Amino acid sequence: MPRPTPTVEDLTQGVLARNTRAVGRALRWVDDRLPQADALLNALHPLGGHTHVIGVTGPPGAGKSTLVSALVHQYRAQEKTVAVLAVDPSSPYTGGAVLGDRIRMQKHFLDRGVLIRSIATRGHLGGLSISAADMVTVLDAAGFDVVILETVGVGQDELDISRVAHTTLLVVAPGLGDDVQAIKAGILEIADIFVVNKADRPGADAAVVNLQQMMALEAAVKKSNAPENNGDHHAHHHHAHGHHSASPPITETNKPVLKTIAIKGEGMAELCAACTEHTRHTADPRARARHLLHSLAHERLENWLHAHPQTTGPLIEAITQRTQSPRQALEPLWQALRKWVSQRFEP
Ligand SMILES: Nc1nc2c(ncn2[C@@H]2O[C@H](COP(=O)(O)OP(=O)(O)OP(=O)(O)O)[C@@H](O)[C@H]2O)c(=O)[nH]1
Ligand SMILES: [Mg+2]
Secondary structure, three states: OOOOOOOHHHHHHHHHOOOHHHHHHHHHHHHOOOOOHHHHHHHHHHHOOOOEEEEEEEOOOOOHHHHHHHHHHHHHHOOOOEEEEEEOOOOOOOOHHHHHHHHHHHHHOOOOOEEEEEEOOOOOOOOHHHHHHHHHHHHHHOOOOEEEEEEOEOOHHHHHHHHHOOEEEEEEOOOOHHHHHHHHHHHHHHOOEEEEOOOOOOOHHHHHHHHHHHHHHHHHHHHHHOOOOOOHHHHHHHOOOHHHOOOOOOOHHHOOEEEOEHHHOEOHHHHHHHHHHHHHHHOOHHHHHHHHHHHHHHHHHHHHHHHOHHHHHHHHHHHHOOOOOHHHHHHHHHHHHHHHHHHHHOO
16 A cells, blocks of 8 residues: 655654655655655755765776775774665666675665665756755755765766765776776866775785876876866865865875775775865865756756747757857847846845
């Protein structure tokens, strides 16, 4: 028999009490983008701000899931509650690899201090960061001390996740030399802590040196290109704030590079400590808030344009017929929007 749908108030109370069923339902509302999810998220947002969000990314097979499982174990040993959100952009959670992940994580399944879910994000215009951030809002209000976001591969999803996470781990394994080369575009910047997993295998020290050299190279290039702090990308590395401003800024060259053996749980205490240390000094809540605001605005605008073909149709036609350039076609709409916004919001 289907249960009656709870009210937003009931679900909010259930989430706050970390009722398993309520948290599960709230996550489903959010992941499915149900209309009532907005009210729920509005109610939960003021109650959050305590959880530490850790993103885990890296090439396939580096040992991310094993490492996440070991991290969960480590945090549980410290009596912290942990939620894991696994992101798989392409396959639903029935594939062999993911089933394997589930089995590996199963030892935590009966523990109420641990929650493991997948995020389905396919087809959402705003990308992963909105879904992930909204699920974090639920888990944060539910009182989880740590939320771990695992993504596979290297691309837009990683970027999205890193902007939701306070601390982003890049996991590599020795012998994946080519992958490390493939990784370096962009990913070095988004990672806060580097993990060379499978340190029981030959080549771990070489991988550490390789990462350090790549960081040093990138830092040197950046220094010669741009002496000033230039942009949002680096905001959370440089905007140490308040009483932390005396600590030296984290630069590309002094990011931690740690070795772990995830299958044996080795190096996990050090990794947890590095995560805590990182967030204490460098996490910038404003950079995350800005990113979320922009992502939502982007998504809403995109949805609005799709829902108003009577507005966009003639513009699209003009561009297709080459009577107007894309910029010319957009201009009246853009001007109207700007005018309206400045009248409303810029006294
Ligand atoms: N030798 C060794 N093997 C490991 C270690 N950590 C993980 N593995 C093994 O590496 C394989 C891949 O591990 P996963 O945790 O599934 O790797 P993943 O990065 O999550 O893989 P995808 O989700 O498919 O990208 C498994 O067979 C693990 O048992 C380690 O520290 N040492
Ligand atoms: Mg995995």
